[in-house]
Amino acid sequence: MNDFAKKFQMSVFETPQEKGRKDEASWDGGIMEHQPSMPSLAGIVEAKVRWVRPEVLANDWDNEWMMDESKVEINRKIAMNSNVPFFGMLIFGDIDEYLWIEISNRKGWIQCPIRYGTQKTQASTAGGQKMADLAYIKMDNAKRYKIGESR
Numbered sequence: 001m002n003d004f005a006k007k008f009q010m011s012v013f014e015t016p017q018e019k020g021r022k023d024e025a026s027w028d029g030g031i032m033e034h035q036p037s038m039p040s041l042a043g044i045v046e047a048k049v050r051w052v053r054p055e056v057l058a059n060d061w062d063n064e065w066m067m068d069e070s071k072v073e074i075n076r077k078i079a080m081n082s083n084v085p086f087f088g089m090l091i092f093g094d095i096d097e098y099l100w101i102e103i104s105n106r107k108g109w110i111q112c113p114i115r116y117g118t119q120k121t122q123a124s125t126a127g128g129q130k131m132a133d134l135a136y137i138k139m140d141n142a143k144r145y146k147i148g149e150s151r
Contacts, residue, residue, distance in 0.1 A: 026074045031087075044079050046071065046103075047089040054092055054099075057139065064136035065090050065099075069116055072103065072135045080108030088137060091147075099142035113138035 015029060033042035046067065050057070057063055065088065079086035083106050091098040102111045115136040120129050 026071060027078065027086075041082055041084050043085045043087050044075060044082070045087045045089055046075060047091065049091040049093045051093045053094055054097070054144075057090075057092075062136075063139050064115065065139055067135050067137060069133040069135045072114065072137075076104040076108050076110070079104055080106065085111075088142075090139065090142070096147040097144060098147060099139050099144055101137065101139060101142035103137065112141060 015027060027044045028047045029045045031042045031045065032039040048065070057065070067088075075086045085102050085106055086104040088101045088103050089098055104110050115138070117134055117136065118131050119134055121132050122129065
């Protein structure tokens with residue numbers, strides 16, 4: 001996120017994250033815009049690292065980023081109530097590139113195609129499988145950046 005914020009002369013902050021905590025934040029971080037009087041929130045961000053190449057996203061996953069439907073809804077509402085957009089940042093860990101997309105605008109209106117569905121989750125130590133409501137965010141219009149490249 002810091003890389004994206006630097007491109008637009010902003011700064012970034014992250015929410016507290018601890019692996020395994022049940023009370024972790026619903027969003028990963030925010031972008032601060034520097035105003036003359038004080039910094040102001042410019043957006044909230046959900047960020048994920050995927051250890052695949054963009055071709056896998058495009059060909060095997062139909063260029064869709066899978067996210068819990070509740071995460072999309074909660075973050076859309078938080079952003080709308082804060083009068084800022086909700087962004088997604090999908091990082092390709094193998095090649096130091098990422099996709100950036102506006103999921104909802106400051107009024108809470110969805111800005112990209114999203115397909116909703118239900119899927120059985122993988123088995124876990126927390127109690128086996130369950131059915132999960134998911135959002136599949138179409139990344140066709142996402143902007144693609146190299147980590148560290150200038151604006």
